[in-house]
Amino acid sequence: METDRFTGMVSEARRAGHLVIQARMGFGGLDRMRAGLRAVRDAGPFTAGTITLDSYTRCHDFTAARRTLREHPESLNGFPLIAHGVPAVRAMLEETSSSGFPVQVRHGTPRPLRVFDAMVRAGADATEGGPVSYCLPYSRVPLGQAVREWSAGCELLAAQPVPMHVETFGGCMLGQLCPPSLLVALGVLEAMFFQEHGLTGVSLSYAQQVHPGQDREALAALRRLADERLAGGDHHIVLYTFMGVFPRTVDGSRRLLAESVPLAVQGGADRLIVKTPAEAHRIPTIEENAAAIAFARSVADATDANGGPAPTSTGLYEEARALVDATLELGGSIGGCLIAAFARGILDVPFCPHPDNANRARATIDARSVLSWSDAGGMPVTAVPESGPLTARRLTELLTFNRRRFDRPEREPLGSLS
Amino acid sequence: MNGTASAPSLRVAVSGLSSDAHLWNLVFLQLLLEERGHDVSNLGNVTPDATIIGACRDRRPDLLVISSVNGHGRLDGPRLIRALRASSDLAAMPVVIGGKLGVDDRDHAEVATLLTAAGYDAVFDDAAEGGPDAALARFDDFLGALAALRRPGEGPAAHRETARPVPGPAAHAATRPDPGQVTAFPAPRLAVAAGAA
Numbered sequence: 338m339e340t341d342r343f344t345g346m347v348s349e350a351r352r353a354g355h356l357v358i359q360a361r362m363g364f365g366g367l368d369r370m371r372a373g374l375r376a377v378r379d380a381g382p383f384t385a386g387t388i389t390l391d392s393y394t395r396c397h398d399f400t401a402a403r404r405t406l407r408e409h410p411e412s413l414n415g416f417p418l419i420a421h422g423v424p425a426v427r428a429m430l431e432e433t434s435s436s437g438f439p440v441q442v443r444h445g446t447p448r449p450l451r452v453f454d455a456m457v458r459a460g461a462d463a464t465e466g467g468p469v470s471y472c473l474p475y476s477r478v479p480l481g482q483a484v485r486e487w488s489a490g491c492e493l494l495a496a497q498p499v500p501m502h503v504e505t506f507g508g509c510m511l512g513q514l515c516p517p518s519l520l521v522a523l524g525v526l527e528a529m530f531f532q533e534h535g536l537t538g539v540s541l542s543y544a545q546q547v548h549p550g551q552d553r554e555a556l557a558a559l560r561r562l563a564d565e566r567l568a569g570g571d572h573h574i575v576l577y578t579f580m581g582v583f584p585r586t587v588d589g590s591r592r593l594l595a596e597s598v599p600l601a602v603q604g605g606a607d608r609l610i611v612k613t614p615a616e617a618h619r620i621p622t623i624e625e626n627a628a629a630i631a632f633a634r635s636v637a638d639a640t641d642a643n644g645g646p647a648p649t650s651t652g653l654y655e656e657a658r659a660l661v662d663a664t665l666e667l668g669g670s671i672g673g674c675l676i677a678a679f680a681r682g683i684l685d686v687p688f689c690p691h692p693d694n695a696n697r698a699r700a701t702i703d704a705r706s707v708l709s710w711s712d713a714g715g716m717p718v719t720a721v722p723e724s725g726p727l728t729a730r731r732l733t734e735l736l737t738f739n740r741r742r743f744d745r746p747e748r749e750p751l752g753s754l755s
Numbered sequence: 756m757n758g759t760a761s762a763p764s765l766r767v768a769v770s771g772l773s774s775d776a777h778l779w780n781l782v783f784l785q786l787l788l789e790e791r792g793h794d795v796s797n798l799g800n801v802t803p804d805a806t807i808i809g810a811c812r813d814r815r816p817d818l819l820v821i822s823s824v825n826g827h828g829r830l831d832g833p834r835l836i837r838a839l840r841a842s843s844d845l846a847a848m849p850v851v852i853g854g855k856l857g858v859d860d861r862d863h864a865e866v867a868t869l870l871t872a873a874g875y876d877a878v879f880d881d882a883a884e885g886g887p888d889a890a891l892a893r894f895d896d897f898l899g900a901l902a903a904l905r906r907p908g909e910g911p912a913a914h915r916e917t918a919r920p921v922p923g924p925a926a927h928a929a930t931r932p933d934p935g936q937v938t939a940f941p942a943p944r945l946a947v948a949a950g951a952a
Contacts, residue, residue, distance in 0.1 A: 392774055392776070392825070393774070396773075396774060396801070398774075414825075445776075474776070474778060475776045475800075475801065476776075476801055477799065477801055477802070477803075477806075511778060511779070688778070688779075688782050689778070690778070690781070690782075690797055690799045690800075691799070727786065728786060728790055729783050729784075729786040729787035729790060732779075732782065732783055732786055733783065736779055
């Protein structure tokens with residue numbers, strides 16, 4: 338089977354010794370979206386294009402998307418793919434994308450069939466998500482329904498002459514405060530789900546968390562477990578710059594972004610999706626996205642691939658493997674195993690109130706400054722209870738950990754892992 | 756601040772709006788309200804109007820708290836409250852809204868007027884004077900006043916079914932300090948927005 342352009346470009350970058358860098362970007366109007374893709378393409382080689390969809394389209398409210406596009410296109414928080422219609426989007430992609438600049442559509446919907454169909458007809462190179470990672474945090478859709486529609490969606494993609502590349506969003510549950518062993522396990526399980534439904538070009542995500550050493554350990558665990566469990570050898574790892582509460586200052590944001598770049602290079606990721614200093618305040622402009630890509634590129638070029646903080650040794654790989662195994666032991670298809678595992682609390686995303694999530698597990702940032710479990714719920718993981726109750730104040734402290742660490746690095750040293 | 760054992764507790768429903776995928780604000784509010792000794796139903800994020808109305812009919816909360824972060828509060832908030840006020844059994848239920856209610860910080864007075872006129876009992880706008888801290892303090896005052904209105908014997912009937920309680924903290928309400936550094940209502944804002952994919 339012919340390799341899709343997205344997988345091909347990432348492989349070529351790897352051979353050439355370069356990190357692929359990508360931003361998140363979606364605008365309402367066609368002209369602005371086209372200009373954004375051009376600006377990113379022209380920011381340098383080994384960048385990938387992104388079209389992020391608006392929240393009306395994500396929620397299948399196509400009427401509202403069409404109305405807002407007609408009346409206030411600038412107020413849409415992303416690109417209304419369905420409202421624009423396939424011919425217009427196809428023309429834009431033919432004009433902007435190429436084998437050296439493939440474009441990924443990022444959407445966030447637990448019911449992807451309709452947008453997948455439009456992406457296929459418009460000629461998108463890649464998409465992302467997953468039956469768990471786009472259901473539990475973002476929707477009230479039952480997990481079983483998400484699994485059914487993601488199964489059909491993957492099969493639709495797999496039936497194309499050149500199936501598009503699909504990236505799991507499992508490495509980013511709720512953006513922050515989810516211990517890495519569960520992120521790694523969910524990423525591997527969703528990638529296995531994609532392969533089970535016939536897809537070959539897949540990538541696995543991991544979102545930067547709070548401790549560089551722990552993030553190194555997590556990336557190593559993700560690479561190892563993916564190599565062990567996925568068929569073929571063509572998958573790759575994509576790192577997201579931190580997805581939680583962002584620093585308020587420009588310097589703090591740059592420090593956070595700057596820390597994610599060597600993490601990607603030294604941690605063995607082939608692709609990085611950046612954030613911008615505008616993140617804490619509003620949706621970034623085209624120029625801010627292009628500048629963030631250029632900044633990340635300059636940091637990547639100056640990074641020694643063999644340096645960086647030592648990975649921690651917290652047994653993260655073993656814990657992730659135990660979660661994967663406990664899920665697959667339930668038997669049947671990967672989708673069926675995922676549904677059963679969440680129903681029994683063997684997989685349990687901390688703090689996530691979706692009706693199909695047990696919501697018994699709890700996470701914290703411990704004295705070593707690493708993410709850890711404070712309550713295992715029904716999962717086969719090690720938890721150390723916190724000394725006091727989780728209060729609103731404590732939750733705020735946990736959520737703003739990186740904001741404080743990067744806005745005032747001299748005041749917030751990391752804990753010791755001795 | 757409230758949270759003393761003497762104030763009668765309220766049955767409070769907390770919810771996001773239909774187009775808002777933000778979640779941490781709801782987790783935060785649930786913890787805060789439980790620390791104040793109240794009995795909380797968390798209706799979750801991306802909550803359709805019909806789900807909110809149905810839950811209020813079932814549970815008869817003493818207060819509905821709407822938390823909005825994605826900037827659509829001024830669009831989606833009025834639609835919800837009109838539907839609530841249009842049903843005779845919910846017309847008198849106290850309903851408040853707070854958070855980041857518009858897409859920019861300029862027109863907060865107009866937002867508050869709009870939402871109050873539409874039927875909300877109070878508006879706690881992050882963008883109003885004093886910022887999120889002041890909004891949270893005013894929310895706390897409102898909560899205390901509402902609890903004080905209740906007669907002592909009228910506490911929550913038995914323990915009603917709650918949606919997805921965060922375990923634990925309610926039992927420790929009496930020992931809670933004031934929220935001090937809690938920095939926003941319904942903060943903290945989180946970047947897992949609808950646009951976060």
